[in-house]
Amino acid sequence: MTATAYYSVCSPTDPLAVARREVRRAEYLSWRACLPDDEDGHRDWTTHAATLTASIGGTPRFIAAHLDALTTVNMLPGLRTLVEQMHHLDMFHLRKIDDALLDLPTGLREDEFFWDTLDEVLVDYLTPTRANQLLPTPGAITRKIRGVIRSLAQEEDTEEDVEDSASDSFRQYDHADGSVTTEVRLDAINAAAVEQAVRDYAAEHDCSFAQAFTALLLNNVQIKVVLNVYRAHDVPDAPGWLYPAGWLSPDCTRRAARMAATVRDMDEAATAHTGSYRPTGTIRAFVEGRDGTCRWPGCTRSAVSAQKDHRVNHRDGGPTTPANLACLCQHHHNRKSGGQAFYVLDPATGEVFWLFEDGRWVCDDAEGPLAPKQRRWVQSLAQRRARRAERARKRRAPSTSPKETAPTGPPPF
Numbered sequence: 020m021t022a023t024a025y026y027s028v029c030s031p032t033d034p035l036a037v038a039r040r041e042v043r044r045a046e047y048l049s050w051r052a053c054l055p056d057d058e059d060g061h062r063d064w065t066t067h068a069a070t071l072t073a074s075i076g077g078t079p080r081f082i083a084a085h086l087d088a089l090t091t092v093n094m095l096p097g098l099r100t101l102v103e104q105m106h107h108l109d110m111f112h113l114r115k116i117d118d119a120l121l122d123l124p125t126g127l128r129e130d131e132f133f134w135d136t137l138d139e140v141l142v143d144y145l146t147p148t149r150a151n152q153l154l155p156t157p158g159a160i161t162r163k164i165r166g167v168i169r170s171l172a173q174e175e176d177t178e179e180d181v182e183d184s185a186s187d188s189f190r191q192y193d194h195a196d197g198s199v200t201t202e203v204r205l206d207a208i209n210a211a212a213v214e215q216a217v218r219d220y221a222a223e224h225d226c227s228f229a230q231a232f233t234a235l236l237l238n239n240v241q242i243k244v245v246l247n248v249y250r251a252h253d254v255p256d257a258p259g260w261l262y263p264a265g266w267l268s269p270d271c272t273r274r275a276a277r278m279a280a281t282v283r284d285m286d287e288a289a290t291a292h293t294g295s296y297r298p299t300g301t302i303r304a305f306v307e308g309r310d311g312t313c314r315w316p317g318c319t320r321s322a323v324s325a326q327k328d329h330r331v332n333h334r335d336g337g338p339t340t341p342a343n344l345a346c347l348c349q350h351h352h353n354r355k356s357g358g359q360a361f362y363v364l365d366p367a368t369g370e371v372f373w374l375f376e377d378g379r380w381v382c383d384d385a386e387g388p389l390a391p392k393q394r395r396w397v398q399s400l401a402q403r404r405a406r407r408a409e410r411a412r413k414r415r416a417p418s419t420s421p422k423e424t425a426p427t428g429p430p431p432f
């Protein structure tokens with residue numbers, strides 16, 4: 020972090036940001052004061068929650084959710100130090116971090132290596148690198164944590180999870196107005212195929228996603244689905260990334276790799292160019308893979324369903340190339356076209372600098388699998404896995420013979 024790097028929610032020159040940071044700090048410290056300290060760790064929880072309810076209001080469940088979040092932060096000492104220095108994350112963000120760890124495979128919960136890795140990843144991810152940078156959304160933080168879990172989960176855990184979910188994967192429940200919600204739990208690859216089939220059918224027939232889903236299921240419609248799986252070619256065993264699940268488990272990555280019909284080089288795609296207004300499939304794949312979501316500050320709509328905005332209009336000479344294209348959902352594309360905001364895109368980093376009518380500005384980081392910080396994470400992941408394998412190998416190794424432990428350096432005289 021440089022001296023001039025800070026999140027916009029901690030901006031020293033924005034009075035609203037300054038006031039809200041104080042609120043976050045006070046809230047954090049007051050919840051911390053509620054946490055039983057070590058001497059009181061044995062105290063009966065029911066009594067403790069009852070006394071807290073009397074002091075601060077809220078149900079025991081509400082109180083427990085906040086205290087659980089802080090207990091999780093205690094497992095992540097680097098993150099705790101960062102939060103207590105910057106007060107950039109509010110209790111909602113901290114609860115989301117705790118929620119993302121709820122279905123942690125048992126093997127990882129007890130794994131010190133996992134917690135060390137997660138702590139490193141979150142400190143890197145939640146440390147600003149630019150002035151007035153947008154704070155990652157709770158959803159983006161959740162996806163980051165799930166990526167770490169999937170990439171480090173033992174394969175047997177991953178397969179077990181798939182079986183568990185498959186055994187209870189279809190349910191329906193009704194609503195007061197007589198409609199019924201149908202919920203299906205699928206693995207990442209099938210979910211991606213269903214999502215794209217529904218989206219394509221809805222676009223082609225100008226109908227809602229629910230209507231498209233029903234038509235596809237009941238009318239025996241044949242539809243061709245093309246899925247873009249992103250995977251680093253220069254990192255051994257790199258995890259794949261597929262919308263909407265995000266980072267894939269090793270098992271899903273292997274399955275996706277076996278299914279791939281075409282391989283496209285995204286390094287080359289970064290500078291691809293077409294004379295037409297419509298981007299080619301390769302250019303679209305790059306821009307979606309770089310942006311991850313709509314680039315409007317705080318918008319979480321996926322890049323896949325977003326429009327590809329020519330930053331400099333095509334009719335004004337703006338080329339159709341990734342350096343001049345950014346993903347904007349329909350709603351925010353209208354705002355940009357209406358002139359309420361203007362942006363500059365750094366093609367080297369994928370960062371977008373937004374400038375608003377009132378003179379405010381903010382820096383938005385790219386979140387897709389091709390964004391430089393995600394690539395860095397994949398590379399460091401490979402190094403961590405190697406370190407973990409080395410630790411495991413040492414643990415498994417039989418006790419070494421005196422000959423093997425003999426010093427190999429020069430004699431001490």
Ligand SMILES: [Zn+2]
Binds near residue numbers: 313347
């Ligand atoms: Zn948007």
